[in-house]
Amino acid sequence: MMTLSGIMTAGLRRIGLACIIATLAAASAHAGDETTLLAPTGKLRVGVYPGSPTSLVTDPATHQTHGLSHDLGEAFAKRLGVPVDYVSFQRIADVIAAIKNAEVDFTITNATPARANDVSFSPILVAVELGYLVPPNSTIMSADEIDQPGIRIGVTKGGTSERTLGAKFPNARIVPAESVTAAVAMFGRGEIDLYATNKPTLFEISDAMPGARILNGKWGLEHMAVAIPKGREQALPSVADFVKDVQSNGLLTKAEQEAGLRGAVKAEQ
Incomplete structure (x- = not known):
């Protein structure tokens, strides 16, 4: 015959096990809710x-x-x-x-x-750092030379650079590109003088454009x-x-x- 102490101990164990099961079920339901x-x-x-x-x-x-x-x-x-x-x-x-x-x-x-x-x-x-890339044979050597009439800054349409650089370079002209690929093609057609975006993208472009340079420094961070x-x-x-x-x-x-x-x-x- 189980003693009163034994009955209480068994009861506490059952309560503890029930609590653990309830906790695991709640955690599982919570994870399921988050996935949904x-x-x-x-x-x-x-x-x-x-x-x-x-x-x-x-x-x-x-x-x-x-x-x-x-x-x-x-x-x-x-x-x-x-x-x-x-x-x-x-x-x-x-x-x-x-x-x-x-x-x-x-x-x-x-x-x-x-x-x-x-x-x-x-x-x-x-x-990630933001920077500028110039094509091969560009005469632009630093960011200090960008803000002048006739300089065309390529940016990705709808990107951070399009919203920011117009105010930074009021004398230059901002030229939106539909995509990174489009910007590279614009370089080939002589439609932009430099391209501004995050440096990881600029390094990708420079790898495919021998002689292209990323100017020293940065104009911000993303x-x-x-x-x-x-x-x-x-x-x-x-x-x-x-x-x-x-x-x-x-x-x-x-x-x-x-x-x-x-x-x-x-x-x-």
């Missing part, structure tokens, strides 16, 4: 655009694709337990519009105040962060945990290396 919130179609739709290591680049030798949005999007999808679905656009402005319309679930981009009106951002993942649609803020702590984890476990460094990302600096929160 962050990947409502059952896939994580990752917005990418070609030509920037912060988003998507293709190795010409192996034809493998990499980039921060590409690689970390895949890692985040695995974390959520869903497949990844890459959705490609011409330029970052199109990706932001797609996230605003909840047509894309995830990307990594410059967390500007203007964009924060349309999407929700994680803490800063990494910062603070790259994970962007998700508005209305999903309840899941932002999980996104923030992901950012913290990839910064510390080597995954961010691996993604930067495989994408050939240059011009990055440590993020300051």
Whole structure:
């Protein structure tokens, strides 16, 4: 016959086991809720655009694709337990519009105040320098020579440089390009004198344009962060945990290396 003490002990064990089961069930339900919130179609739709290591680049030798949005999007999808679905656009402005319309679930981009009106951002993942690239045989040697009549500054339409450089260089002319590829073609047709964007993209262009130069110095920083649609803020702590984890476990460094990302600096929160 079980003693009163034994009955109480068994009861406490059953209560403890019930609490553990309830806690695990609640955690599982919470994880399920976050997955539904962050990947409502059952896939994580990752917005990418070609030509920037912060988003998507293709190795010409192996034809493998990499980039921060590409690689970390895949890692985040695995974390959520869903497949990844890459959705490609011409330029970052199109990706932001797609996230605003909840047509894309995830990307990594410059967390500007203007964009924060349309999407929700994680803490800063990494910062990249902004700079200028001039074509072969250009006479421009420094940024001090840019602000003068007749100088045409190529920028990506809808990007940070288009919104910023008009005020910085009032005497020069801003010439928007539909994409990074279009900007390279504009160099070939003599339609721009330099191109301004983040340095990782400029290094990609210079690799394919022998003799092109990236001018010394920088005109600012882009603070790259994970962007998700508005209305999903309840899941932002999980996104923030992901950012913290990839910064510390080597995954961010691996993604930067495989994408050939240059011009990055440590993020300051």
